[in-house]
Amino acid sequence: MTDSRASEMSPPPLVRALSKGRSSSAMVEQAKAEARAFFLDSKLNILLVAMPLAFISRFTGWGDGATFALSCLALVPLAERLGFVTEQLAMYTNDTLGGLLNATFGNATEMIISAFAMIQARKTLRTDPASTTTYLRVVQLSLLGSVASNLLLVMGTAFIAGGVKTKAQTFSQTGINVNAGMLILSCFAIMLPSLLDATKSGASDNNKSELALSRFESVFMFLCYCVFLYFQLKTHRHLYEEDSSSANTPINTGATSTRRPSHSGGGGAFTPPLGGDVELATSGAVGAGAAAAAGAGNGNGNGLVVSLSRSSLDGRDITLDGRFASRPVERTTSGGRSSAKADRERDVERLPLVLAANRAEDEAPDDDDDSHRSAAKDDDDEEEELVLSKTGCFLWLTGVTIFISFLSEFVTDAIKGASTNLRIPMPFLTTILLPIVGNAAEHASAIVFAYKNRIEIALGVAVGSSTQVSMMVVPFCVLLAWTMGLPLDLDFNGFESFVLFGCVLLAVLVVQDGHANYLKGMLLLLTYFFVAAGFWCHKDAQLVVKE
Known part of the structure; x- marks a missing residue:
């Protein structure tokens, strides 16, 4: 699909009817069609029944544990529907703007949860500094968990799902290697403040050096991600698209022709020229x-x-x-x-x-x-079917974002009490459970694509989302906290920094040969189980919740 797809994409029939006439019945039919597509096209929408229960639990005092659990369940289908509406809106634009929309809203759930956690941290900045530190640690660990879950859990389950049906799947290494380089860069940048803190030899400046370094790196990481988007969507877009040269090779009618190999093999019978054509x-x-x-x-x-x-x-x-x-x-x-x-x-x-x-x-x-x-x-036509009108895209996008914002506020408010009520350690809650909720829709789509032997799309979901989080969302949160007067930095402790390094290293090694199979998926999945167990046992004084 080229940059001119906006002009080639035909709108839904009801949208064309609306553009030609002002029939109120056509508007009603279009609204019904969009509502049917929004609510009935996804099986995850059955979890939407948890959304009113989350509101009831929040305002009637069912407890932080119930509010947290119900809000997380309701966030799963909303995150998936947000991606659906974004894809529909991208069909009305060119590839560049559509890619920017997908990049912006692809990890919108994590960004909204992090934003509300920083809002809570700002409320307690002067009255309760310990709670401020706790909320900032929630932001750090939720983003770290998002990278780990995409690289290990999503890619591991995708490899297993694809390996069950196909013995060995191959994919292009060129585009994946660029993403791998971005991941290594982000890992190095995130680890530097931690290394600086670990090598100060007892000198203390209230983490001013780590904070200054984190903000400096975040500015250039965000700019680097913008350059990466331009590279991916404009100058080197062919590296991230399926090879269609064999299907779209133009016929050469000129004097110089291209020899096509014979299907019968061997030399075949050829007629050399003896004179003019x-x-x-x-x-x-x-x-x-x-x-x-x-x-x-x-x-x-x-x-x-x-x-x-x-x-x-x-x-x-x-x-x-x-x-x-x-x-x-x-x-x-x-x-x-x-x-x-x-x-x-x-x-x-x-x-x-x-x-x-x-x-x-x-x-x-x-x-x-x-x-x-x-x-x-x-298959492509079925996947890219245009259902929503342009006005409908903006309305549904606004509505979904509003409900995600409410539920994200419920989650961040109840997270400390939920850790006590559910008897789940805070590091495990923020690093493992929250990212799984935010990335549930991406997990499901990656598994489906891999099972259909479209492993490159599944890798684009897993590796691409990790690159977005590490190179866009993390620096964005640091810069947003800077504008809010919050000391959010990239100073993870030694255990968390090593987990990030191990996840990126294993993921890069697994995709280097351009082949995917179920054994690699088992390695990634088992590593994620080890990480989850480690965070269950992880003790962090800044995340200790008093009984």
């Missing part, structure tokens, strides 16, 4: 028969001009519409003009037979390729 127009009887045979052979019936080369009878090569190239051989005849004329006449007589033979050789493979292409096209 003779053009056969479709007006003559022989030309018409040749054009008809060629049109039936390659599926193109429009005024075909056949370029025929003179040659000897024992080594024929027909240069037809860019399909076969001529190669020079030694001239073995010495008959002069009369012999050349006889050869030319024999070439013309044999031309329909040669074209028919070529058609028979190429018919089965070409038909098979066309069927695959049409099936892939049907």
